[in-house]
Amino acid sequence: MEVLPLQSRDRTGGRLYIVSTGPGDLQQMTPRALKALAEADSVIGNAFYLDLVEPLLAGKEVITSSMGREVERAKKALERAEHETVAMVSGGDAGVYGMASIVLEVVERSGSSVPVEVVPGVTAxxxxxxxxxxxxxxxxxxxxxxxxxxxxxxxxxxxxxxxxxxxxxxxxxxxxxxxxxxxxxxxxxxxxxxxxxxxxxxxxxxxxxxxxxxxxxxxxxxxxxxxxxxxxxxxxxxxxxxxxxxxxxxxxxxxxxxxxxxxxx
CATH class of the missing domain: 3.30.950.10 (Tetrapyrrole methylase, C-terminal domain)
Structure with missing residues (x-):
């Protein structure tokens, strides 16, 4: 069985980053997370976590969402990622009680070919x-x-x-x-x-x-x-x-x- 990478650099169009922001201090974010946010055209996330990275969001379209609307948030991020670079923000590590699983499930069920990268972070x-x-x-x-x-x-x-x-x-x-x-x-x-x-x-x-x-x-x-x-x-x-x-x-x-x-x- 051949395992392909989640993200292909050869594809034209948009892409989707699931960005782990760590505990909340910008100094605790990884360089890769900072770069993914810098590349993003739009950033989607819970208002609490967006506030923590607010200094990094200048010039980007910011889409806030509340707790309990994770599925809607994931679908909106995937839809926009068809034609632009989108960063889905998740506190701590997105793969540990974070947004990674629901975003990947939505991508899987949609059959989308949008490149996705999970950017790790420091979990709580x-x-x-x-x-x-x-x-x-x-x-x-x-x-x-x-x-x-x-x-x-x-x-x-x-x-x-x-x-x-x-x-x-x-x-x-x-x-x-x-x-x-x-x-x-x-x-x-x-x-x-x-x-x-x-x-x-x-x-x-x-x-x-x-x-x-x-x-x-x-x-x-x-x-x-x-x-x-x-x-x-x-x-x-x-x-x-x-x-x-x-x-x-x-x-x-x-x-x-x-x-x-x-x-x-």
Whole structure:
């Protein structure tokens, strides 16, 4: 079976970039993402993510869309990409709970020959982890607590399996106004398998205005759930994760990779 590239430079006409903008600070965007936006005639995306890259959009047609209209957004981007260069903006990494899958599904079902390129970026779990120290140094799991597209029963089963593994778990979409109880349920599942002193870190608005960081333990976290919102990432440590301290101050979380079992340092 021959696998062809998603994008052909030989085709005349338009093209479609699915551009990952990273955590929101322009300095965290990749050079390729910056170049794709520079090449675009029009840029489409959720208003929140468009605002974060607003300095890069001068002279371009900007088409804003709201949450819940992802399919419509994907169809509009593909339609315009037949005759111009279009950038579909997606926060974090477009392939991790982002716009890449729905855009590619729309392209696939339409039978379109428009060249498509997915431009990767820094996903939220990694940007949050960098603010916490090194909580995701080895194996880890990412799970979304949003049950808009995945039944809660499925999410519960996945949470139970993940926490049984004893590895760190990064929780996306942890606590919405409409479903604030989902995070409490996830913490209850974690408590079945993890010790009360397991480190927990939350980063709100990573690399953006209003950034806040909380480092606590799984037991104490139950009293701080109201700190968390949909612009947060919560990371529950694994069996070997520990608080990173300097004297009496907690600086973050470290999950050792295992060097201490092989080397003296």
């Amino acid at each position: 779990a990694l940007s949050a982890a960098s603010r916490l120290g090194s909580p995701l140094s080895g194996d880890f799991v990412t799970l979304s607590l949003s049950d808009l597209l995945t039944p809660w029963e499925v999410i519960e089963e996945r949470l139970d399996l993940a926490f049984r593994m004893g590895v760190p778990v990064a929780l996306y979409n942890p606590r919405s106004n409409g479903r604030p109880e989902n995070l409490a349920k996830a913490v209850a599942i974690a408590r079945r398998h993890a010790t009360p002193t397991t480190p927990v870190g939350v980063v709100k608005n990573a690399f953006r205005k209003g950034e806040e960081i909380l480092v606590t333990t799984l037991e104490a976290f139950e009293d701080r759930l109201d700190f968390v919102d949909m612009r947060s990432i919560a990371i529950v440590g694994g069996e070997e994760s520990r608080l990173w301290r300097r004297d009496a101050d907690v600086r973050g979380i470290i999950t050792p990779r295992g060097y201490h079992r092989k080397y003296v340092y």
